[in-house]
Amino acid sequence: MSSLGPLERHVALVGFMGAGKSTLAAAVALRVGRPFLDLDDEIERRTGSTIAVLFARGEAAFRQIEEDIVCEVLERLEPHVLALGGGAVLSERTRRTLRERATTVLLPVDAADAWRRVHGAGRPLAQDRDAFEQLHRERQPVYADVADATAHDADDVVLAAAGVLVERGALHRLGALVPGDGSTALLSDPHVAGIHGMDAQLALGKRLAQTLELPLGEEAKTLAALDRIWNDLRLDRTGTVVALGGGCTTDAAGFAAATYLRGIDWVPVPTSLVAQVDAAIGGKTAIDLPLGKNLVGAFHWPTRTVVDPALLETLPREQRLEGMAEVVKTALLAGEPLYELPDDELVRRCAAYKAAVCLRDPYDRADRKVLNLGHTFAHALETAAGYEGLTHGRAVALGLLAALRLSGRDIGQVEELLHPQLVKVDRDRAWEAMQRDKKTVGGELRLVLLEESGPAWDVPVPPAEVRRALDELIAK
Numbered sequence: 001m002s003s004l005g006p007l008e009r010h011v012a013l014v015g016f017m018g019a020g021k022s023t024l025a026a027a028v029a030l031r032v033g034r035p036f037l038d039l040d041d042e043i044e045r046r047t048g049s050t051i052a053v054l055f056a057r058g059e060a061a062f063r064q065i066e067e068d069i070v071c072e073v074l075e076r077l078e079p080h081v082l083a084l085g086g087g088a089v090l091s092e093r094t095r096r097t098l099r100e101r102a103t104t105v106l107l108p109v110d111a112a113d114a115w116r117r118v119h120g121a122g123r124p125l126a127q128d129r130d131a132f133e134q135l136h137r138e139r140q141p142v143y144a145d146v147a148d149a150t151a152h153d154a155d156d157v158v159l160a161a162a163g164v165l166v167e168r169g170a171l172h173r174l175g176a177l178v179p180g181d182g183s184t185a186l187l188s189d190p191h192v193a194g195i196h197g198m199d200a201q202l203a204l205g206k207r208l209a210q211t212l213e214l215p216l217g218e219e220a221k222t223l224a225a226l227d228r229i230w231n232d233l234r235l236d237r238t239g240t241v242v243a244l245g246g247g248c249t250t251d252a253a254g255f256a257a258a259t260y261l262r263g264i265d266w267v268p269v270p271t272s273l274v275a276q277v278d279a280a281i282g283g284k285t286a287i288d289l290p291l292g293k294n295l296v297g298a299f300h301w302p303t304r305t306v307v308d309p310a311l312l313e314t315l316p317r318e319q320r321l322e323g324m325a326e327v328v329k330t331a332l333l334a335g336e337p338l339y340e341l342p343d344d345e346l347v348r349r350c351a352a353y354k355a356a357v358c359l360r361d362p363y364d365r366a367d368r369k370v371l372n373l374g375h376t377f378a379h380a381l382e383t384a385a386g387y388e389g390l391t392h393g394r395a396v397a398l399g400l401l402a403a404l405r406l407s408g409r410d411i412g413q414v415e416e417l418l419h420p421q422l423v424k425v426d427r428d429r430a431w432e433a434m435q436r437d438k439k440t441v442g443g444e445l446r447l448v449l450l451e452e453s454g455p456a457w458d459v460p461v462p463p464a465e466v467r468r469a470l471d472e473l474i475a476k
């Protein structure tokens, strides 16, 4: 692996003065659970002087101090969310250090808005309007050159921090979007390969070394399928696995990348709604065992995730419904009707919600557990159904009903959106599966519930209440 992955990088907000970098960086830091640092404040703290006083001694001297402090922060501190001064990126050394140590995100602002916000505040470079606009024009190409992404809100910054790009048509720029310059192996199932494989191959161009096919559906997530991939891969350690497909493809290809040569880079290009809002975000990869799903796997964060919502246009209706169950789950967690949004925005907002949770808790030790809302019930029903005739999406729709009831919430919205159908399974089998679930602590079930203050995890619920909620999901 060539360079630092998203989890090891700072997030550095750059842009002209008045863009609102500090406010946004502070908000993003809270969401992703990282410390926030404003570099102008840091310079003032370390020098014991104000930016205005330092600047008055000459811009060149100020820029030198700025470069030293910015580069030291980038090189020495654990990953932060940083707000850089508007001129910091003029330094070649700072730009180089940003490329090595940070995901750099441009927060654009037009000259008129910037002037309105900053003039009269005593900023040394915001005294004369013509000079200010001239400077604004001159800086644009420098920002564009150093930025890995452009952000218009906190979700955009969160996505950039996670290495996720959500952009209509991105598939056609895939060759340029896969980090590094090594070869790539393109993995997909035969169905997706038939629809979008050629576009992906063309976009990867000279970087494409091989294309490999995974079996359709959960068959991809078997040891037999992995055995074939491990043996067929011809990449060296500079290579990147590109996983084009639904969650089965991204889970299996991601696990292949996590293990092949002790781990090489990978880039998921999710094509199903499930994968765009869920499976391809957050770095969990896995295969199944006969004993149960996702029992062998690895945390392996992709170097980039390329989400092209246009790919959803070829997705069959029933697969879209599968994804809507996870969208509704995300909307309940976020407390916003994200399911009402048009596709591109729906995918961007849901992916950002999951990305923030996973950045906060990449190894699933604490609050990432909220993503299991409704899933303890869903898994129990799936097990009782023997995975026959009950899809994960249908099971999640029912699980959400149970979680809402136990949270004392109204279920009308979920019924209207997902039309959950009671399932015919053995009640005792479902209850047994529920108790065997790994979230049981000392016989007491711990669930994700929605509380006044937001989602809470590991909430103990008396077994009788859980059993009643489970029974309500099962047809008589």
Ligand SMILES: NC(=O)c1ccc[n+]([C@@H]2O[C@H](COP(=O)([O-])OP(=O)(O)OC[C@H]3O[C@@H](n4cnc5c(N)ncnc54)[C@H](O)[C@@H]3O)[C@@H](O)[C@H]2O)c1
Binding pocket: 189, 191, 192, 195, 216, 217, 218, 221, 245, 246, 247, 248, 249, 251, 271, 272, 273, 274, 275, 278, 279, 280, 281, 282, 284, 285, 286, 293, 294, 311, 312, 313, 314, 315, 316, 319, 322
């Ligand atoms: N790693 C995680 O965090 C995570 C999260 C959620 C789900 N998952 C896993 O994801 C898997 C389910 O993912 P899935 O529902 O995407 O299944 P899938 O990969 O089997 O895709 C579903 C079907 O849709 C087809 N398809 C995909 N994209 C298409 C497109 N654009 N046009 C036409 N057809 C398309 C596929 O060929 C397949 O037949 C499960 O194994 C689940 O465990 C993983």
Ligand SMILES: [Zn+2]
Binding pocket: 326, 375, 392, 396
């Ligand atoms: Zn799910």
